[in-house]
Structure formats: structure tokens, C-alpha cells
Amino acid sequence: MKVVILAGGLGTRISEESHLRPKPMLEIGGKPILWHIMKSYSAHGLTDFVILCGHKGHMIKEYFTNYLLYNADVSVNLGSGEFNILNHSAEPWRITMLSTGELTQTGGRLAYARPYLDETFCLTYGDGVSDVDLTSLLGFHFAEGRQATVTAVQPTGRYGSIEVDGSAATGFVEKPAGDNSWVSGGFFVCEPSVLDQIDGPDTIWxxxxxxxxxxxxxxxxxxxxxxxxxxxxxxxxxxxxGLWNSDQAPWKTWS
Structure with missing residues (x-):
């Protein structure tokens, strides 16, 4: 089963760093957040990735093109030009990287990958990590039998919630999860038929x-x-x- 990752946005809200490299390549603990996401899927046996590149996508291609080399012992004969990888510690991933356009919207990027998506596939964003049980998510999707499944989450709230009756407060909750609401956290499972919902490159998924x-x-x-x-x-x-450096990263579900 393929895992499709949206990795082409401009990342304008973190432009302090995304003007230098695509947001999915921003690092946590010396590794791109994209790598962390892929490790999460790999822990559940999902190792066939399709990365939808856009803004500064060449940096994603360069990283993974050289990834095996960076994680290997090599032998080079400068006289003959012979090059051999002696052994390596790289993950057994298959990675397809597609140039989907600088300003293409999320739906348009997904439509670009249509030739590679002829069966159920996973889909997520290249900037979000989670400890979601992906095996359970897949089982849920197949049991429900619908065209798509979205993972709903309640991120840590940033503000206290006040329950009000007229001018009187009747309750207060300090930073409730999700500010008491569910939001889309990505980590979709989709059938190929969802691609029929996409009209063109300007479609927002x-x-x-x-x-x-x-x-x-x-x-x-x-x-x-x-x-x-x-x-x-x-x-x-x-x-x-901070979570990663303190060995308290909940999304690190791999050994």
C-alpha cells in the first residue's frame, strides 16, 4: 500500500525557516520532520512512499537521492570509476518523488499522483506527527467501507475555556484539548475513487x-x-x- 505525503506548500507561517528549505525538511533532532512521518508509517509495515513536491522540492529529492550514500560504507576506485556500496543502515523504503508544481493546491497535487494510485492508499501532510495507531486506522477504514477516512484529533488548547450563562461564568477549563472541538489531523486512508472529486490543479483537497x-x-x-x-x-x-531532545516524543513509535 502506498503512502502519499503532501510536501509542496510554501510554509508561510514559518517563513523564518521555510524560505531556505521546504517545511517538510525542517528538522527535529537532526532529521527532517518528513523522515519522522515516514518512520511512523514504516513502523506499521508501510514503506512505499509517494512524496508530492512543490516549493523547493529539489531539496527533498537531493536528500533522499543521497540518503543511502549517507548511511552506507562505500568503496570508490578513482582510477576506474568503480563505485560500490559495501553495507548500509538505510531503511528499506521505496520513495517516488513527484514535481507537482510550485503553486498547485493540495487536491491538484494529489491528482498528479493518479497514475500511481490504483488501490487503497494512505495520505497525510508533510508537517504533522502523531502516535496514531496506523494499523488500527486501516482496519477501521476497511470495516466502515467508505471512500475515505480522516483522522480527527484534539490538539492541545491554547486558551482557557469559559462556560457562560448571561454575565456569570458557570465553569472554566484550562486549555481544553482541541478547545473542545475535533479537527482534521491528516492521516487519511483513501480509495482511488476520491480522485474523481478533483477538478484540476486549483482544487483544494x-x-x-x-x-x-x-x-x-x-x-x-x-x-x-x-x-x-x-x-x-x-x-x-x-x-x-524539545520533546525529541528530552526523549519524550510520543510519535516515536519505532525502535
């Missing part, structure tokens, strides 16, 4: 296609009560980096 699937009763919701974090701002990056 989260608007037309997802809305249509929901209205048609074809979108299942998998509620994840565990950790989820997105690298949307520099504050988010600092938070995730």
Missing part, C-alpha cells in the same frame, strides 16, 4: 473533495485521542524539538 465526500456519506472519522502535533509555526518547531 480540504474544500471541494472532502466536503463532497462528507455530504455523500463517504467520509469516515477515526477519532484519535493520543498525541498529534503540527509544525506550523516556529513555536511549534521549538515544542516538537
Amino acid at each position: 480540504e474544500k471541494g473533495p472532502m466536503q463532497n465526500l462528507a455530504q455523500d456519506g463517504q467520509l469516515s472519522v477515526y477519532k484519535h485521542h493520543g498525541f498529534w502535533g503540527a509544525m506550523d509555526t516556529l513555536r511549534d518547531k521549538t515544542y516538537l524539538e
Whole structure:
């Protein structure tokens, strides 16, 4: 089963770093967040990736093209030009990287991958990590039998929630999870038929296609009560980096 990762956005809300490299290549613990996401899927036996590149996508291609070399012992005969990889510690991943356009929208990027998606596939964003049980998510999707499943999460709230009756407060909750609401956390499972919902490169996956699937009763919701974090701002990056450096990263489900 293929894992499709949206990795082409401009990352304007973290432009302090994304002007130098694509947001999925921003690092946590010396590794791109994209690598962390792929490790999470790999822990569940999902190792066939399709990365949808856009903004500075060449940096993603260069990273993974050289990844095996960086994680290997090599032998080079400068006289003959012979080059051999003696052994390596790289993950057994197959990675297809597609140039989907600098300004293409999320739905348009997904449509670009249509030739590679002839069976059920996973889909997620290249800037979000989670400890979601992907094996359980897949089982849920197949049991529900709908065209798509979205993982709903309740990220840590940033503000206290006040319950109000007239001018009197009747309750207060300090930073409730998700500010008391569920949001899309990515980590989708999709059937190829969802691609028919995409009109062209300007289609935004989260608007037309997802809305249509929901209205048609074809979108299942998998509620994840565990950790989820997105690298949307520099504050988010600092938070995730802190968890990793203190050996408290919940998304590290691999050994």
C-alpha cells in the first residue's frame, strides 16, 4: 500500500525557516520532520512512499537521492570509476518523488499522483506527527467501507475555556484539548475513487473533495485521542524539538 505525503506548500507561517528549505525538511533532532512521518508509517509495515513536491522540492529529492550514500560504507576506485556500496543502515523504503508544481493546491497535487494510485492508499501532510495507531486506522477504514477516512484529533488548547450563562461564568477549563472541538489531523486512508472529486490543479483537497465526500456519506472519522502535533509555526518547531531532545516524543513509535 502506498503512502502519499503532501510536501509542496510554501510554509508561510514559518517563513523564518521555510524560505531556505521546504517545511517538510525542517528538522527535529537532526532529521527532517518528513523522515519522522515516514518512520511512523514504516513502523506499521508501510514503506512505499509517494512524496508530492512543490516549493523547493529539489531539496527533498537531493536528500533522499543521497540518503543511502549517507548511511552506507562505500568503496570508490578513482582510477576506474568503480563505485560500490559495501553495507548500509538505510531503511528499506521505496520513495517516488513527484514535481507537482510550485503553486498547485493540495487536491491538484494529489491528482498528479493518479497514475500511481490504483488501490487503497494512505495520505497525510508533510508537517504533522502523531502516535496514531496506523494499523488500527486501516482496519477501521476497511470495516466502515467508505471512500475515505480522516483522522480527527484534539490538539492541545491554547486558551482557557469559559462556560457562560448571561454575565456569570458557570465553569472554566484550562486549555481544553482541541478547545473542545475535533479537527482534521491528516492521516487519511483513501480509495482511488476520491480522485474523481478533483477538478484540476486549483482544487483544494480540504474544500471541494472532502466536503463532497462528507455530504455523500463517504467520509469516515477515526477519532484519535493520543498525541498529534503540527509544525506550523516556529513555536511549534521549538515544542516538537524539545520533546525529541528530552526523549519524550510520543510519535516515536519505532525502535
